[in-house]
Amino acid sequence: MDMRDKIKERLDKKIIAWEEKSAKRIYFSVAKEEIFQTVKFLFRELGLRFVIASGMQTPTGFEILYHFSDDSTGVIYSVRIRLEDKEHPQVESITPLFPAAEWIEREMWEMLGINFRGHPNLKRLLLAEDWPQGQYPLRQDHES
Amino acid sequence: MSHKVIVPIGPYHPLQDEPEFFRLYVEGEKVVDIDIIIGYNHRGIEKLAESKHFDQVAFLVERICGICSSSHPYAYVLAVEDILGQEVNVVPERALYIRTIVDELQRIHSHLLWLGLAGHFIGYNTVWMWAWKYREPVLDMFEMITGNRNNYAMFKVGGVRRDIGEEDVPILKKTLDELVPAIDMFHGAVMDDPVIQARLKNVGVLTKEQAIDWCVLGPTARASGLNIDIRKDEPYGVCNRLDWKVIIEKDGDIFAKTKVRILELYESVRIIRQCLDRMPKGPIDADIKDVPAGEGIGRVEAPRGECFHYIKTDGTNRPVRHKIRAPSFMNVASNKVAAVGGTISDATITLAAVDPCYCCTERVIVLNKQDNRKVMNGWDLIKLSQEKTNKLKEELKDGRTK
């Protein structure tokens, strides 16, 4: 239980919501601006492994979940942030912290149109060169 | 993630110039920089998953990668069962055993496949033929249990689609018994063959810090000393009830990765044997009717690492969001560090060491730094690596004879 206390005690006022869905799944949400510090704390100090970030479009705007896994106990901590701005959603990029995040942020930029400030080389990862600029496939309005 | 790393056009790259999978920038022999272009296999599976209901997604997810076509559906099914509460109390006992058997059998067939191709890349075509020859009986087992050599369609939310008949168990055991001497032969061939050792030792090294930074998974991470194995960290199926050990190596080079994979073959055989002995009778499916709203995460140890599925549902029978992340997404990105610095003749085997889809490693194109003129390409690199093996063989021979 110490990992949870460490997170709570370190980020207490920053955590907006804390939900323990089950023994191995913990979701907590943080303000958009805090994400860089939170990820830095989880990755550098607590030594959690960054699994993936999953972005999606919700009725109120965009939502990104950063999943971290604590391999010793098998618990997954998912940090959730909400982006209200529908036209130009953007957030601090975490690629400077560790290179593993580079590809997934490029994918989210390409698929959902979320801009990542400070990303070293934000260019197309998966879609074809002749894919129209403004089209974001994973958005709800885009036909499948 | 559906954007499996895949090779653009034909494993033999055609004549005209177009973006290759790996673009190695070279100065003379040394690899200076590496540029990875993926996306040729992007089929938009995540978007498609949103238009299919829960049973259909299992089939869609199975066709993400040809070699680990039981890990993705297993992780997806675990994600949905995560929403329904823990897998253990949702799925009947016998189904848990069958799931573990299919998952481990698939690990054997995938590791054997990699072993053959690795042998091919460093110049031993007979190893390739032999490894794939011993892989055929494993595929026959799959055909017997699930009806198809690769895409098994065994996994279903709440259980398994087909049962393993009583008469199949002895045949399965016999095949495993025949497989063990073959693995011993490979173990012997790889471990004490001086040329292979000289060829794979401290090549394409991924140190522990780099492994952590790049969040690599599976054998690639375990060869660098990271103790990551989802079967132990977050047990699913019956993994925690059986006794087997996680293989960890320290020096992170390709030799360690090969060793990890071969020793894992033994572990998988052991797991399957224990499962076959302890498999109880009983139902194999809890036929779940509907999935409540919520979020679920499913993780499975695929042959290449952790397969991660995240599902968000809103009570209807279609997922709202289905995030898939295959292990190679992280492992292949780490090639940027592992391949740079080595010579181009080692480049092919380094890229193959993370065991991405087999044809990913054949489309490498080497441009020399200054004028970007094409110097070599995929098969040529394979030739180079095969030649290097030969050179080492000579040296070792002279070494012995001198």
Place this chain on the structure above:
Amino acid sequence: MDFRLKALTKSIWVFHVSAGSCNNCDIEIFDCLTPRFDVERFGIQLVGSVRHADALLVTGIINRKALPRVKKIYEQAPKPCVVVAIGQCALSQHMFRFGYNAPEPLDKILPVDVYIPGCPPKPEAIIDGIVKLVNKVRQKK
């Protein structure tokens, strides 16, 4: 001309084009080379250059990024050249048909001669497909 076609059926040189495939079909094609299904006894060889190819084995849905390249390859293969669509994805784009990245199926791009269904088609099915191809070429002469 017919004895040349007859010779063509006895020694088909195959070039493998994987356009957005999940690798199952690619592995099954390689399986045909391995000891159990060895196709070299029919004279079938996997060649590396499109110039030497008689048959193009196309696998996978032709996604948007791979489409122009598949066309280019077909133009470069010396005629008479046969196109063999292997696997359900190459036939009808399988379950990825409505995906945003799969513009059109293979037979709208290239004239396909043999369809080998299956996901993945077993090596026996691939060999059977090649046999049917051989008979078709014999009739055509």
Place this chain on the structure above:
Amino acid sequence: MKLLFSYLIFPGFLFSAVIGLLAGWFDRKVTARIQWRVGPPWHQNFTDIIKLLGKETIVPEGARLTFLLSPYLGLLALILASAILGEAIFFPTPGFIGDLIVVIYLLAIPAIALIIGASSSANPLASVGASREIKLLLGYELPFILAIITIIVKANGGIKLEDILNHQSSYGSSIFSLSGAIAFIVALLCIQAKLGFVPFDIAEADQEIMAGTMIEYSGLPLAVFKLTKAILITVTILFLIVLFLGKDLSPLFLILKFVMILVIIILIKNTNPRLRIDQALKFFWGPVTAMALVALFLAVKGL
């Protein structure tokens, strides 16, 4: 008329092509057997050639005229070489002076033809293949000629094939003497490189993408190249027989010797992976040339 016959039919083109294609088939069959595979039927190489004749020939734009001519250059040279060798073996008519030298040059021409062809096809990969072919050519020519000089010295200065054969029939095949044996090994390795079999096929066939220098060829020129390679197998092995095992060339012994050399070459081919171009060069200029010099020295001493 008789001349034409000997060039085109018997010891010349047709005979050596058939033998060469059969030898090629034998090689593919043995390699397959080692890998537990069945391997192609006997007529496989013939069918490949016939099929290629029926194929369309594509000339890449930007390829120069020599692109189409070079295959025939190699073929003609080899027809001449096989005719001369055939004459010496089957009909003991007195060959012309220095026919040994002529055969050596004729054997080098196919490799040069390949280089011209590859560099004239406008493909960067082929040009890289051609450059490697040149390096390989430089590598094995030197020791090859040294080995042949050893034989000339042993046959006390006879440059005519016929003299060498007579010398060997009286003093026993030159392979049994020490210098002859060493020279045989050197010549065998050079033949392996000239044929472009596995340890030394860096430049030729499957270098870049299983096409290397022949990447742009299709249809007729490709068939001619394959034919040239088949004839090359026959001619080089016959050449070795004449030089080293010339004792008695009755048909039975000839076939036996031919198969023996072929088996040795295939074994070398299957037991080790390919050499990188710089390794191959070091290998040829280093140990192989040294051996050739030792053989020459011994021959001069009269051993």
